[in-house]
Amino acid sequence: MEPQLPGSIGTSASLAIRLGQAMFSVASLLFMCVGVQFYAYTSFCFLVTIKGLTIPWSLTLAIVDAYSVFIKRTSRHLQIVLIIVIGDWILSFLSLAAACSTASVSDFMVTEAGASFCGGKMCSRYRLSAAMACLSWSLSLASALFNLWLLPSLYSNY
């Protein structure tokens, strides 16, 4: 019986984190996309691209976690956990980059460029989207850290 580190893959905490990631990412995507011409701005396109990568990744791993939780059997192969850790770290860096770009551009639009780029409602939607992207990034970092923490114990079993 391996020790169950809460938050690492195959636990219910991990399932909750993954679902949170997917939820915040979908929220960020919806605030950004619905009825807004986001493709006019580079950094908003970047955010949409990254969220399009994050959502399937989080949902897939949520399904894996749900399977482990309900079957009550975690199969942790070193190679699979290694791939998950690397993917998590790369997506976490990309999410941070996208969230910061969106936040800084929407702030610049509001404070400097004025109402010529976004009306009052649009501006607050861009800001909400950036906030959701930041929340999604923090959860993504959490699961990356938990899985990284798990890695040495898997190595020592080999």
Place this chain on the structure above:
Amino acid sequence: MEPQLPGSIGTSASLAIRLGQAMFSVASLLFMCVGVQFYAYTSFCFLVTIKGLTIPWSLTLAIVDAYSVFIKRTSRHLQIVLIIVIGDWILSFLSLAAACSTASVSDFMVTEAGASFCGGKMCSRYRLSAAMACLSWSLSLASALFNLWLLPSLYSNY
């Protein structure tokens, strides 16, 4: 005799990486600051703040590395390496955030907001500053990874 992982603290590769970080950070700061009213924009202020944190950190660790290289004696205490790793990771995330913000805002200025915010020369200076910040981030990530890699071997010695 401990194994010398190239790039971890106390090696000449680490000294080179730290000097590179400091150099690119100073370049980014100079492109941003000299003769430019950067404090009008939030994300440029953020970049300057983060570079003001990164430069002393990199230079201090460069001095430690230089001392280790020339004395040919590395003293690696677990606690000290742990502090360095945590500091490196936090600074690496902050550098990425600052670099992305600067890059996206300067891109937005050039493509959308037009010449009202920056003349031709200023715009290219902002862009150069963002590029230097990205290079500094990549070196910062490199040294964070190398030092993280060193950590488990120090734990196993205890």
